Amino acid sequence: MASFDAVTLRLADAGDADILARMSRDLIEAGLGWRYRADRVRRLIARRDTVVLVACAGLGGVAGFAVMQFDDEHAHLLLLAVQPSHRRQGLGRRMMRWLLQTARVAGMVSVHLELRATNLPALQFYRALGFAQTLVLAGYYEQREAAIRMMCLLRSPDARLPSDDWLLRAQRRP
Numbered sequence: 001m002a003s004f005d006a007v008t009l010r011l012a013d014a015g016d017a018d019i020l021a022r023m024s025r026d027l028i029e030a031g032l033g034w035r036y037r038a039d040r041v042r043r044l045i046a047r048r049d050t051v052v053l054v055a056c057a058g059l060g061g062v063a064g065f066a067v068m069q070f071d072d073e074h075a076h077l078l079l080l081a082v083q084p085s086h087r088r089q090g091l092g093r094r095m096m097r098w099l100l101q102t103a104r105v106a107g108m109v110s111v112h113l114e115l116r117a118t119n120l121p122a123l124q125f126y127r128a129l130g131f132a133q134t135l136v137l138a139g140y141y142e143q144r145e146a147a148i149r150m151m152c153l154l155r156s157p158d159a160r161l162p163s164d165d166w167l168l169r170a171q172r173r174p
């Protein structure tokens, strides 16, 4: 079994697109049409509003990956998978914590995601991370499989972030 300590996180580059697309096909989209093919993943990697995170095991093997997209106030987790050989070692949680912290620092109000309604391990995983179920969307996947939508609130929508002025004043204080 692979050691957790040997796994490092980094941002993806275009050279990762093929393996990430295959992982999406086999670990996330299995039994559905393959939507996240290499071209699409490559475009996501190039987008400035999208973070594609790769968990690398020894010898450069990809142990897991995640894709999160950001708008002005909300982040959307598009994909997340951990190789079966690396599951239940905290790697999914580690990638999600990194992404949630990134979303918090970027000022996001909330993080949203959908998962297949039959995917009970993932449902438990997201619940353990503080996500709550908001909706069941019938036929979300190719008109034949339902999705569960979940969200994690990071801050109150009304809470004001410190402005640049506030930060400058705070830095000037003795």
Ligand SMILES: CC(C)(COP(=O)(O)OP(=O)(O)OC[C@H]1O[C@@H](n2cnc3c(N)ncnc32)[C@H](O)[C@@H]1OP(=O)(O)O)[C@@H](O)C(=O)NCCC(=O)NCCS
Residues within 6 Å of the ligand: 027, 028, 078, 079, 080, 081, 082, 083, 086, 087, 088, 089, 090, 091, 092, 093, 094, 114, 115, 116, 119, 120, 121, 122, 124, 125, 126, 128
């Ligand atoms: C869901 C997934 C990403 C979890 O990754 P992971 O690295 O195994 O998860 P972690 O080891 O970080 O688990 C963190 C916690 O989540 C919960 N959890 C994770 N897998 C679980 C399972 N199979 N059953 C029940 N709870 C689970 C547990 O509370 C776990 O903590 P614990 O191990 O201390 O009990 C992984 O199972 C996976 O890749 N599944 C296939 C793809 C997928 O379903 N992606 C998500 C939907 S897009």
